[in-house]
Amino acid sequence: MLRRCKARMLLSKATGLVPPIAYPSTPVSSKVAHSFLPPHSISVRNIAAMSEHTLDPRVLDALFQQKRSLRSRLRKQLKNMDPIQRSQEDNAIQNIVLEAPWFRASESMCAYISCASLREVDTSRIVSEVLSDPKDCDAQTKRKLYVPRVEDRNSNMRMLKISSLEDLIANSMNILEPALVDFQGNQREDVMQAEDPVDLIIVPGLAFDKSGRRLGRGGGYYDMFLKKYQELATQQKWKQPLLVAVSYSLQILEEEAIPVTPSDVPVDALVSPAGFMPISPAALEWNR
């Protein structure tokens, strides 16, 4: 406890990110989270620009510790969510995505295959819609869908192209993912090797805040992938993909309530049952 308090003091002194007081043990409501907001002068991008080496390791440890407590609180809240409410929210979120101009205009995208036991926002209707045969179009204009496949325990994840739900098999974590080769024995296309860019990435997470910060499951898989894809897009002079997080209402926290570490990649927008919440200039463009 003493060590943790000391780390908070250091963290507070070094970055101004956290007030030197104990973290609340009550569930995170937006009200509680608000009293722990860091000063607005520190943005996600400022922290992201710092490398893991420029931050004091004790500061970094304290930030990861805060993330861990937030994760465990969110996991409990998600587990306790009323199943009827969950199913209503799943429907509302997917309706919003399916109707959204940024989704309808998307020709190529990455999305996750939701896992019910992880209490993730259901993406099954979104995935089915993208995989369905295009109406009034030839096969050339079929939309492309890439989904995650974990490569190893070093945060490496690939996004591989699938054309049917039958391309998926359950991994050791019971998450459906594509096999490396298709039924004809051909290597599946990896989004990092594709000729054309994806315009949309639908991301999962345990919590999100109104400034676009995202708290994942702690593996670093998405952050690592998003960083590499953004670098590829820059190198190829492609438009950056729109990063949209789908979220139950209880997963949305107040601005800057989520601690940020240098590898975190912020999202452009959130979709919750309350609607589309654009955050970045790219997302705001879709709301004009």
Ligand SMILES: Nc1nc2c(c(=O)[nH]1)N(C=O)[C@@H](CNc1ccc(C(=O)N[C@@H](CCC(=O)O)C(=O)O)cc1)CN2
């Ligand atoms: N549907 C889906 N697919 C995905 C991800 C995801 O978040 N959702 N990933 C995104 O990275 C990658 C897999 N990463 C994962 C990381 C942790 C756990 C998991 O089961 N976590 C447990 C806690 C485990 C522990 O702490 O010991 C949990 O969150 O309850 C699952 C997938 C790639 N595929």
Ligand SMILES: Nc1ncnc2c1ncn2[C@@H]1O[C@H](COP(=O)(O)OP(=O)(O)OP(=O)(O)O)[C@@H](O)[C@H]1O
């Ligand atoms: N001091 C540290 N304590 C804990 N994890 C650390 C530390 N330094 C680096 N890491 C790494 O950071 C990664 C976790 O990062 P982070 O908490 O940002 O993940 P996440 O955003 O929740 O996960 P994802 O991107 O998969 O959704 C892990 O791969 C972990 O090994």
